[in-house]
Amino acid sequence: MATVTFEKAQRWYAGADTAAVPGIDLEIRDGEFMVLVGPSGCGKSTTLRMLAGLEAVDGGKILLGDRDITTVPPKDRDIAMVFQNYALYPHMTVADNMAFALKMAKVPVAERRKRVAEAARILGLEDYLGRKPKALSGGQRQRVAMGRAIVRSPQVFCMDEPLSNLDAKMRVQTRTDIARLQADLGVTTVYVTHDQVEAMTMGDRVAVMKDGLLQQVDTPLNLYDRPVNLFVAGFIGSPQMNLLEATAVDGRAAIGDYLVPVDPTAAQKMRGAVTVGVRPESWRIVSDAEGGLPVRVTVVEELGADSFVYGTSGVEGTPANIIVRIAARDQVHRGDVLHVTTDPADVHVFDTETGERLSA
Amino acid sequence: MNRRPGALVYGLLAAFVVGSALPLYWSFMIGSHTRERALDTPPPLLPGGHFLDNAGRVLNTIDFWQAMLNSLIVSTVCATSVVFFSTLAGYSFAKLRFRGSSPLMGFVVMTMAVPTQLAIVPLFILMRDYRLLDTLAAVALPTLVTAFGVFFMRQYLVDAVPDELIEAARMDGCSMIRTFWTVAVPAARPAMAILFLFTFMQVWTDYMWPLVALQKTETLQIALDRLALTGQGQSTDYALLLAGTAMATVPLLVLFVLTGRQLVTGIMQGALKG
Numbered sequence A: 001m002a003t004v005t006f007e008k009a010q011r012w013y014a015g016a017d018t019a020a021v022p023g024i025d026l027e028i029r030d031g032e033f034m035v036l037v038g039p040s041g042c043g044k045s046t047t048l049r050m051l052a053g054l055e056a057v058d059g060g061k062i063l064l065g066d067r068d069i070t071t072v073p074p075k076d077r078d079i080a081m082v083f084q085n086y087a088l089y090p091h092m093t094v095a096d097n098m099a100f101a102l103k104m105a106k107v108p109v110a111e112r113r114k115r116v117a118e119a120a121r122i123l124g125l126e127d128y129l130g131r132k133p134k135a136l137s138g139g140q141r142q143r144v145a146m147g148r149a150i151v152r153s154p155q156v157f158c159m160d161e162p163l164s165n166l167d168a169k170m171r172v173q174t175r176t177d178i179a180r181l182q183a184d185l186g187v188t189t190v191y192v193t194h195d196q197v198e199a200m201t202m203g204d205r206v207a208v209m210k211d212g213l214l215q216q217v218d219t220p221l222n223l224y225d226r227p228v229n230l231f232v233a234g235f236i237g238s239p240q241m242n243l244l245e246a247t248a249v250d251g252r253a254a255i256g257d258y259l260v261p262v263d264p265t266a267a268q269k270m271r272g273a274v275t276v277g278v279r280p281e282s283w284r285i286v287s288d289a290e291g292g293l294p295v296r297v298t299v300v301e302e303l304g305a306d307s308f309v310y311g312t313s314g315v316e317g318t319p320a321n322i323i324v325r326i327a328a329r330d331q332v333h334r335g336d337v338l339h340v341t342t343d344p345a346d347v348h349v350f351d352t353e354t355g356e357r358l359s360a
Numbered sequence B: 001m002n003r004r005p006g007a008l009v010y011g012l013l014a015a016f017v018v019g020s021a022l023p024l025y026w027s028f029m030i031g032s033h034t035r036e037r038a039l040d041t042p043p044p045l046l047p048g049g050h051f052l053d054n055a056g057r058v059l060n061t062i063d064f065w066q067a068m069l070n071s072l073i074v075s076t077v078c079a080t081s082v083v084f085f086s087t088l089a090g091y092s093f094a095k096l097r098f099r100g101s102s103p104l105m106g107f108v109v110m111t112m113a114v115p116t117q118l119a120i121v122p123l124f125i126l127m128r129d130y131r132l133l134d135t136l137a138a139v140a141l142p143t144l145v146t147a148f149g150v151f152f153m154r155q156y157l158v159d160a161v162p163d164e165l166i167e168a169a170r171m172d173g174c175s176m177i178r179t180f181w182t183v184a185v186p187a188a189r190p191a192m193a194i195l196f197l198f199t200f201m202q203v204w205t206d207y208m209w210p211l212v213a214l215q216k217t218e219t220l221q222i223a224l225d226r227l228a229l230t231g232q233g234q235s236t237d238y239a240l241l242l243a244g245t246a247m248a249t250v251p252l253l254v255l256f257v258l259t260g261r262q263l264v265t266g267i268m269q270g271a272l273k274g
């Protein structure tokens, strides 16, 4: 068991004009499930691979517990990796695949057998131990890849999008399986994904990255409730948070004629152009007389438990789609004009220029 | 996707098979007639009953078994060596990042453009200086590794071995050479079989270089050459010559039958990967 600490760890690929990861500072606690999430090319895999030892660290340090592993070769780091395409040895049986790292580490045969049997039991692979990888389904291969990591009982698991080759249903199931397994084993885990739903559901904490830089590291709920900047606000949450451009007027944010109520901290700090963020579920429908933002409904998505209304307001600065979550049985139809408003506590105010959060 | 090929495809394939098999058939067929019958116009088209006579004459005229043994030794050594070194070098070029990798590969490819005939004189001088002339070593040395082999294995391994697999082996604690054995060699096996056969055949049928490098020692091709000269004032004894040729082809045929399965799977795999 161990903590993982990145200290200004930098990776600069040969021939690139900027660093893929200019210098990341991140502390991962013992036994924590840390998810790295961000759009494609933001440096998640690079960060993970620096930890695994597959990518050289060009500056800064990486610590495992108190041990500096910056220049330690991968096999001596006591870190196991689960790859996106599983990377199983095609000519070896499932059992041999799982035992291979132990064999390399000169673990005695009896001990190897015991550990493979144990991992196979945990993962429900007992019936497949004699098969070659090509005779397995995608989900089974994924589990073998997990098994290969488990048998080593390493200090850290690294996983790079291990679910991206599964179909949607398998992905949801395996997601919970991995999260539960990790909780049972208590092994510190760094998990890379570009899927924010995966990040939110699996992580103890989530690190959101963009262009090689950490944007925010926090628990899923804190990311959702208090995104520190516009990027995180837009990235976390599905459907997306509504981001509306407004002007600060006397401690309120004006969108056309609609004055959005904001919290006192934001009211004090905001000047000029601001961006107002409201989650779809934070809108309230009000009568025409009460004012609010007028939304002309273009699409209603009925999901059973609730519905999402997509509409446009026509006011300058508002996005093409304003998304409002309503109760499923509310009668809203295409072409209706709704008036929506919200409460100060549910409004996220950002500086449009810097993207910084202004709300408390 | 189980479309059956049409008559045209079958026709073309059949023509190709006949075209490839014809020379083989021809040498066996002529080799099974008497010397006089072999010279008839029009020539015979069906096998006669004199193959064993002719084979006996071949064995009496030249030291067939010794020549065949020499050819077997040289071909096996060369093919094994080419496969071994080409797989190692091809893997390095395909998967290892090292300085000068691409210029070096470019150089290797360029050497393929140099015609072999051009190298014969310098090679001869080299062998003479090392006192290797008239030994099997002189025949084998220039073909212990070939540019084509390196190029071929590189092209194959680039696609056949996923980078992730190499990284997995590294994480599992493999040294570089161990990674080569566990990851690259199993993946390369079909290509290795093809390269082995190809090189074996190339060395087996090579005529020019052994002719230059050898004097008393004989490979099969050199020995067969002597069959052609045994006419002594008369026209060439085609029955004798072609019987010898047919006999010299037998080891190749055996090799193909033995490795045929590997070969076909290899070709199929290449096809699937596009």
Ligand SMILES: Nc1ncnc2c1ncn2[C@@H]1O[C@H](COP(=O)(O)OP(=O)(O)OP(=O)(O)O)[C@@H](O)[C@H]1O
Binding pocket: A013, A014, A016, A020, A038, A039, A040, A041, A042, A043, A044, A045, A046, A047, A194
């Ligand atoms: N081997 C390499 N050589 C040069 N540049 C690279 C290399 N690998 C990655 N990069 C660059 O580094 C940046 C970060 O890449 P990285 O693979 O870490 O992204 P990622 O966040 O994992 O993206 P994805 O979600 O698409 O996997 C990208 O801009 C990429 O183009």
Ligand SMILES: [Mg+2]
Binding pocket: A044, A045, A046, A160
């Ligand atoms: Mg990636």
